[in-house]
Amino acid sequence: MRTGLGHLLQKARSVMVMTLPALLSPSLPHSSALPILCASVATAATMSGSTVIVPGSVAQQKRALRSEIRKALKALPPTQRAQEDTAIQNIVLDSSWFKSTRGLCAYISCESLHEVDTSRIVAEVLRDANDREEKKRLYVPRVEDKNSHMRMLKISSIKDLIANSMNILEPSPIDADGSQREDAMLATHPVDIFLLPGVAFDRHGQRLGRGGGYYDVFLKKYQELAMERRWKQPLLVALAYSVQILDDDVIPVNHHDVLVDALVSASGVIPISTAALDRM
Numbered sequence: 001m002r003t004g005l006g007h008l009l010q011k012a013r014s015v016m017v018m019t020l021p022a023l024l025s026p027s028l029p030h031s032s033a034l035p036i037l038c039a040s041v042a043t044a045a046t047m048s049g050s051t052v053i054v055p056g057s058v059a060q061q062k063r064a065l066r067s068e069i070r071k072a073l074k075a076l077p078p079t080q081r082a083q084e085d086t087a088i089q090n091i092v093l094d095s096s097w098f099k100s101t102r103g104l105c106a107y108i109s110c111e112s113l114h115e116v117d118t119s120r121i122v123a124e125v126l127r128d129a130n131d132r133e134e135k136k137r138l139y140v141p142r143v144e145d146k147n148s149h150m151r152m153l154k155i156s157s158i159k160d161l162i163a164n165s166m167n168i169l170e171p172s173p174i175d176a177d178g179s180q181r182e183d184a185m186l187a188t189h190p191v192d193i194f195l196l197p198g199v200a201f202d203r204h205g206q207r208l209g210r211g212g213g214y215y216d217v218f219l220k221k222y223q224e225l226a227m228e229r230r231w232k233q234p235l236l237v238a239l240a241y242s243v244q245i246l247d248d249d250v251i252p253v254n255h256h257d258v259l260v261d262a263l264v265s266a267s268g269v270i271p272i273s274t275a276a277l278d279r280m
């Protein structure tokens with residue numbers, strides 16, 4: 001499914017106007033809203049023509065942008081949030097690329113982090129895993145240490161999850177039978193799709209995470225594994241509220257940032273890479 005980009009952009013902009021009112025001059029048209037967000041990230045921004053020179057390291061700029069988007073997410077009215085959660089999950093569940101996947105990595109959404117809800121997607125996969133012949137293997141994140149080390153472990157029931165110190169549900173390393181859970185990095189079959197969380201995204205595939213480096217490190221390793229094994233590269237699909245989709249060149253970039261293939265917003269799928277155009 002494709003989306004009307006103009007409509008989506010307008011929607012993202014109009015939400016920015018609502019969530020960042022103090023930064024906006026009443027004379028500015030809505031279309032000027034997102035560059036203003038960029039200026040707001042740089043507290044001492046220097047204007048040079050239309051270019052905003054953002055001071056500070058990339059890490060500082062990322063921190064400032066995370067903080068802006070967290071505020072925008074907190075300000076999202078609950079009814080709009082619920083509507084977008086439903087629409088995004090319906091789009092995923094109804095898609096051919098999701099239906100045909102056999103191996104999936106998904107995050108377990110955390111309400112206090114204001115993440116796009118994945119509970120229906122996870123429940124559906126686990127229902128399939130238990131009831132049907134066409135099973136999907138589901139791997140979910142487990143943080144191993146503070147040095148950006150995360151594993152993706154296979155679960156077969158929601159009961160496999162327990163809250164960690166950050167209050168995110170994650171699997172124990174050992175299952176109910178006392179066996180090691182399957183690790184996606186050690187599995188004999190590939191992961192076809194990653195459903196990714198994040199703080200902000202753009203239409204070039206840039207993704208701003210929570211700052212731990214967990215996904216960037218994991219995805220790089222998984223892409224290398226897929227290459228070694230001659231598997232198809234997994235499709236990296238980020239789930240995004242409208243306020244999380246920013247104009248191009250607003251998200252600060254590091255060389256280690258892994259680009260996503262596509263976004264799913266409440267307005268539809270935004271394919272970015274050629275792989276996404278081919279497969280979605």
Ligand SMILES: Nc1nc2c(c(=O)[nH]1)N(C=O)[C@@H](CNc1ccc(C(=O)N[C@@H](CCC(=O)O)C(=O)O)cc1)CN2
Pocket residue numbers: 070107108109110113115141142143150166168197198209210211212213214215
């Ligand atoms: N649901 C979910 N699970 C996930 C992630 C995620 O983003 N979402 N992760 C993705 O990496 C890993 C965990 N990483 C995390 C990193 C930071 C925070 C967090 O609470 N950050 C606070 C700010 C903390 C600070 O600035 O000091 C926040 O974002 O409000 C949570 C999870 C693995 N599991």
Ligand SMILES: Nc1ncnc2c1ncn2[C@@H]1O[C@H](COP(=O)(O)OP(=O)(O)OP(=O)(O)O)[C@@H](O)[C@H]1O
Pocket residue numbers: 062148207208209210211212213214215216217220254256257
């Ligand atoms: N491939 C990598 N190898 C080593 N360190 C990395 C890698 N990717 C990220 N890091 C480190 O992780 C930390 C956080 O990076 P960054 O702010 O870009 O993460 P992020 O956008 O929040 O992404 P994530 O969702 O992966 O946490 C930085 O200290 C960075 O150097």
